Amino acid sequence: MxxxxxxxxxxxxxxxxxxxxxxxxxxxxxxxxxxxxxxxxxxxxxxxxxxxxxxxxxxxxxxxxxxxxxxxxxxxxxxxxxxxxxxxxxxxxxxxxxxxxxxxVNAAAYGEYRRGSAQQAKSCLYLTIGTGIGGGAILNEKIVEGFGHPEMGHILVRRHSADTFEGTCPYHGDCLEGLAAGPAIEQRLGKKGNMVAKDDPYWEQEAYYIAQALMTYTLILRPEKLILGGGVMKQQHLLPLIRQSFQALLNDYVAIPDLDSYIVTPGLVxxxxxxxxxxxxxxxxx
Structure with a gap:
């Protein structure tokens, strides 16, 4: 078979x-x-x-x-x-x-739910951050879809105080994808993310945008896991910055699992x- x-x-x-x-x-x-x-x-x-x-x-x-x-x-x-x-x-x-x-991204979320980082959970959200940004969610063991599928990469985020970049999204300009996807990093800094030093101050901005999105998803969907994949997340120094920014933004407003087990990378790579x-x-x- x-x-x-x-x-x-x-x-x-x-x-x-x-x-x-x-x-x-x-x-x-x-x-x-x-x-x-x-x-x-x-x-x-x-x-x-x-x-x-x-x-x-x-x-x-x-x-x-x-x-x-x-x-x-x-x-x-x-x-x-x-x-x-x-x-x-x-x-x-x-x-x-x-x-x-x-x-x-829905398929990736389902793969992680069944065989990856969310195997012990009944809900999770998978966000890929690369050439674009997209997300899929599993709630009550089912893929979240309605009239259409979620477009999680195009939510609006607050602009970082140090960021004057106009954004790359042809539809929304400075939405999450327009400010934080791979092409936005490259256009803003003049080089791809994997060429940007890990101690570059820019990574604080990138973490801030991603953390805002994760806070929004947390407040609306309340998943048990947030899984971050895609080429931008290959920069391993980014994950701790995202967790730190997320914790500051959420400010203990709602309960979440242990932070280090809540915001994770894909188990299936x-x-x-x-x-x-x-x-x-x-x-x-x-």
Whole structure:
């Protein structure tokens, strides 16, 4: 019995097949170009296996509303060729098997909930901070979705007193993503985050923005774990600064678990998304 998973990113697709014990048998990485090229390679990979179901965690925005005429579509993405692409429809036309469909960050949150840093919890939030910022949440053991999926990277945050950067978000300017994602760091400082010294004063600003977001998510959702992934979080000195800023902002207003176990990095490291996609595929197959 085989399950397929697709972690569909704007730069690459990670495709994997697991057995019934969720052990990955084979995985490949495919560049994200245009659907005609990328999906041909995706299907060539999965054609080798008799799959029970496929789980997809996709870059977005995507349509997750089951009552919508465009359920299963990537919608208003700026990624060339993928705007209004019927992702789920393409898979079903090819294989006619169940397809689990959600965002890449929702899939990562689910992977961390089942197999990663939140295994002992009933709720968690996963935030990725990289080229963009996005978040997914698990509450009462279910992925949080409604009319659409959350867009946690675009909440508004207070500007740091030392920050005059206008922001990079084409929609909102100085939202969380516009001020704290990788491109914002690079445009503000003239170099990528991994080239910025760990004692650079800028990291206090970065921590301040992320901590504000985590405080907002805490107050609204009250999850048991906050899990921070993505390329920006590869800077290991950032996590203690975020915890420190978060503690100051929250100011003991509500109770949280022990801070060091509350704000953590992914237990699955870079494999949360593909793990979650496979687990969701298995649930869809039942």
């Amino acid at each position: 085989y399950y397929g998973g697709i972690e569909a990113g704007g730069t690459k697709f990670v495709c994997a097949v697991s057995d019934e014990n969720f052990e990955i048998i084979e995985a490949i990485s495919i560049p994200t170009t245009v659907p005609e090229v990328t999906m041909t390679k995706v299907f060539a990979f999965f054609d080798q296996y008799q799959l029970q179901a496929i789980g997809v965690g996709s870059f977005g925005p995507i349509d997750v509303n089951l009552d919508s005429d465009t359920y299963g579509y990537i919608t208003s993405t700026p990624k060339k060729g993928w705007n209004n692409y019927n992702f789920v429809g393409a898979i079903k036309d090819k294989y006619n098997i169940p397809v689990a469909w959600t965002t890449d 870079d494999h949360a998304g593909i793990t979650g996609s496979i687990l969701l595929a298995a649930e869809k197959a039942i």
